[in-house]
Amino acid sequence: MATRVIPPRILRNLRYNTATRPLSAPNPTISPTVAPPYFVEKTDPAILKPPSSASDADSILNFDNVEKLFSYVPTFRLLRSSAILHATAVGPVVDFGMWLMKSKVMEVDFLKRPVLASIKHTFYEHFCAGEDAVTAGESIRLLRQAGLRGMLVYGVEDANDNDACDRNHNGFLHTVDVSRSLPPSSVSFVIVKITAICPMKLLERVSDLLRWQEKDPSFNLPWKRDTLPLFSESSPLYHTRKRPEPLSREEEHELELAIQRMQELCEKCVQNNIPLLVDAEHTSVQPAIDYFTYSSAILYNREDKPIVFGTIQTYLKDAKERLLIATEAAEEMGIPMGFKLVRGAYMSSERTLATSLGFASPIHNNIQATHKCFNDCSAFLLEKIANGPGALVLATHNVESGKLAAAKAHELGMGKVNHKLEFAQLHGMSEALSFALSNAGFQVSKYMPFGPVETVMPYLLRRAEENRGILAASGFDRQLMRKELKRRLTAAVV
Numbered sequence: 197m198a199t200r201v202i203p204p205r206i207l208r209n210l211r212y213n214t215a216t217r218p219l220s221a222p223n224p225t226i227s228p229t230v231a232p233p234y235f236v237e238k239t240d241p242a243i244l245k246p247p248s249s250a251s252d253a254d255s256i257l258n259f260d261n262v263e264k265l266f267s268y269v270p271t272f273r274l275l276r277s278s279a280i281l282h283a284t285a286v287g288p289v290v291d292f293g294m295w296l297m298k299s300k301v302m303e304v305d306f307l308k309r310p311v312l313a314s315i316k317h318t319f320y321e322h323f324c325a326g327e328d329a330v331t332a333g334e335s336i337r338l339l340r341q342a343g344l345r346g347m348l349v350y351g352v353e354d355a356n357d358n359d360a361c362d363r364n365h366n367g368f369l370h371t372v373d374v375s376r377s378l379p380p381s382s383v384s385f386v387i388v389k390i391t392a393i394c395p396m397k398l399l400e401r402v403s404d405l406l407r408w409q410e411k412d413p414s415f416n417l418p419w420k421r422d423t424l425p426l427f428s429e430s431s432p433l434y435h436t437r438k439r440p441e442p443l444s445r446e447e448e449h450e451l452e453l454a455i456q457r458m459q460e461l462c463e464k465c466v467q468n469n470i471p472l473l474v475d476a477e478h479t480s481v482q483p484a485i486d487y488f489t490y491s492s493a494i495l496y497n498r499e500d501k502p503i504v505f506g507t508i509q510t511y512l513k514d515a516k517e518r519l520l521i522a523t524e525a526a527e528e529m530g531i532p533m534g535f536k537l538v539r540g541a542y543m544s545s546e547r548t549l550a551t552s553l554g555f556a557s558p559i560h561n562n563i564q565a566t567h568k569c570f571n572d573c574s575a576f577l578l579e580k581i582a583n584g585p586g587a588l589v590l591a592t593h594n595v596e597s598g599k600l601a602a603a604k605a606h607e608l609g610m611g612k613v614n615h616k617l618e619f620a621q622l623h624g625m626s627e628a629l630s631f632a633l634s635n636a637g638f639q640v641s642k643y644m645p646f647g648p649v650e651t652v653m654p655y656l657l658r659r660a661e662e663n664r665g666i667l668a669a670s671g672f673d674r675q676l677m678r679k680e681l682k683r684r685l686t687a688a689v690v
Contacts, residue, residue: 256602257632259595262680265631268342271684277627278677280322285671293319297657315656316649323624324351324652325644329374332646335623340382343634344642347473347620348375349387351645351652354396358453364392365457367647369464376468384618384641385473385505385589388461390485394454398447402484405443407436415439419448421455424490424525424533426483428517432558434550435480458488462496466503471534473589476507478542479558480549490522494531500585502534510570511540511559519573523580532585536620537573539566539592567597574601581616582608589618591643593626595672602636614639628676 259265266274283289301307325332325346336346350367368388375383391399409415410427427433443451465472474489476482489506496503506522508515519535526533540559547557560566570592577588578601590601598619605617619633623642634640645655 256606257595257599257629257636259628259632259676262676263683264635265628265676266680268631269627271681274677274681274684276318277322277624278674278681280318280624281674281677284319285674294657297653312649315653319656320649320652323622323645323656325349325623325646327646327648329371329646332644333374333378335644335646336378336382339642339644340379342631344630344640345382345384345618346623346644347385347387347641348383349643349645350392351647351655352389352392353654354389354391355393356395356397358395358450361393361395361454361457365461368393368461372461372464372468372470375470383470384620384639385471386465387473387475387643388458389475389477390454390458390488391477391481393457393461394484394488395450396481398450398454399481399484401440401443401447402451402487403481404436404440406483406487407433408440411436412439419443419451420487421491422494423487424493424529424531425518425521426486426490428514428521430514430517432479432514432550432555434553434555437553455488455491458492459495462492462504466496471503471505471587473505473534473536474507476509476538476540478545479512482509493526493533494529497532497534500532502532502585502587505534505536505587505589507536507538508573509538509540510573511543511566513558513560516569516573516576519576523577523586526586527584532587534587534589535577536589536591537570537577539570539594567594570594570597571600575604578604578608578610578617582610587616587618589620589641591620593621593629595629598629598633602633602638605638626673628673 269277296302296311301311325335325348329348329350332346332348336348339346348371350364350371352364352367355361355364368386371386375386405415405417406420406426409417409420410431411433462472474485477485486506489504493502493504493506508519510516523533543559546559550557560569574588574590574597577586580586581588582605590597592598592601601619605614610617618639618641619630620641620643621627621630623644630640630642645652647655
C-alpha cells in the first residue's frame with residue numbers, strides 16, 4: 197500500500213515538542229498534598245465551549261418507557277443481567293472472585309474445571325461475546341437485531357516476547373476477517389492492544405526514550421517515524437529519571453517487527469473498510485502506544501475517513517491539552533483523526549506509582565474534574581467533526597455525559613445515525629444508556645471481548661478491578677431492570 201508523503205514544508209513548520217524542559221529539572225516534584233492546577237490553558241478558552249444544558253439534554257434521551265428501553269432483551273437475560281449486576285455491586289463478592297482466580301485453587305485441575313464452568317455461565321457470558329471469533333459474530337448478529345453494533349475485541353493481555361506477539365497478531369487479523377463476514381456495518385470497530393503485539397519491556401523502553409527526547413529535543417532517536425505530538429507541557433515525565441540507553445540492534449529489530457504487525461493490521465482494515473481502534477494503557481507505556489497510533493494514522497487516515505483511532509483518557513490532567521495540540525498538528529498535516537474518549541481505568545496504580553516517586557498523581561484530583569474534562573473534550577471534538585473531517589467515539593457509562601453529548605450533537609445538527617459519531621459501552625454494562633441512545637437515533641456499540649475462558653480471565657479480572665466503582669454504581673441500570681421485570685411479571689399474571 198502506498199504511504200502518504202508529507203510535504204517537507206509541513207514537517208519543518210510543525211514542532212512536535214511543545215516545550216523544552218531543562219535536564220536539571222525533568223519534571224518538578226510536587227508534594228502529593230498540594231493540588232496543582234489540572235490544566236494549563238494554552239488556547240482561547242472559548243474553543244472548548246460547554247455542552248448543552250442539562251434541561252435540553254433530558255429531552256433527547258428517554259429512560260421513562262422501560263418497556264421500549266428493554267424491548268429487545270429476553271426476560272431470562274434481563275433476570276441474569278440484574279442478578280450479576282447486583283452481585284458485582286457488592287465489594288466483598290468482587291474481592292472473593294479476584295482472590296479465587298489468583299489462588300492456588302486454580303492450579304488444581306479438578307477444582308479449576310468447576311470454577312471456570314461456573315464463571316463461564318455467569319460473569320463470562322454476561323461480559324464477553326464468546327469463546328472464538330465465530331461465536332462472537334453470532335453475538336454481534338443478536339446485537340444488530342436490537343439496533344446496536346459491536347466492537348470486536350480479541351481478549352488477550354500483555355505479550356512478553358515476539359512469539360506471543362505473533363500469535364496475538366494473527367488473532368487480530370482473524371478478527372478482521374470475521375468482522376468482514378458479518379452483516380454490513382454490524383461491526384463498528386476492531387480493537388487492538390499495542391501491548392499484545394509489541395513486548396511490554398520494549399514499550400517501556402520506547403516510552404522512556406520518547407519522554408527523554410521531550411526533555412531534551414537534541415536527543416536523537418534514529419528509528420523514530422513521523423508522528424503527532426505525544427506530550428504537552430503538563431504531561432508527566434517522572435517515569436524516566438535518567439537518560440536511557442539507546443535501543444540495541446536487537447531492540448530496534450523487535451520494534452520494526454511490531455511496527456510491521458501494526459501496519460499489516462492497518463492495511464487489512466483499509467482493505468476491508470473496518471476502522472481500527474487502539475486501546476489506551478497506563479502512563480508508563482502510553483507514549484509508545486500513542487507513537488504507534490499517530491504514526492499509523494499519518495500513513496493510513498485519508499480524506500474524511502479515519503481508519504486508525506486513538507484513545508484519550510480524560511481522567512488524566514494533561515488529556516485536554518494533549519488532545520488540542522494533537523488535533524492542531526493533524527489539521528496542519530491534513531490528517532483526519534479519529535479519537536475515542538474514555539474516563540480511564542488505572543486510577544489506583546497511577547496514584548501509587550506517582551506517590552512512590554514523590555510526585556502528584558497524573559489523575560484529576562476529584563471526579564468532578566474528570567467529568568468536566570470528559571464533557572469539555574466531547575464538546576470540542578463534536579464541534580470539530582461537525583464542521584470538518586474526523587470522527588469520534590464517546591465511550592461512557594455516565595448517563596449525564598451521554599445526555600450532554602447527545603444534546604450537543606443535536607444542537608450541532610449532526611442528524612440521526614451520523615457516521616462520524618459513535619457512542620460505546622462495555623458489553624453487559626449500562627444497557628439502559630445504550631438503548632436510550634440507540635432509540636434516540638444515535639449509533640451505539642458494545643465493547644465485546646472474546647476468547648477462551650482461561651485466555652480472557654486476565655481481562656475479566658482487570659475489568660473487575662478497574663470498573664469496581666462503575667459496577668458499584670450500577671444502581672440506575674438495576675433500578676430500571678427491576679421496573680421492567682416487575683412490569684413483565686404483572687402483565688403475565690394479568
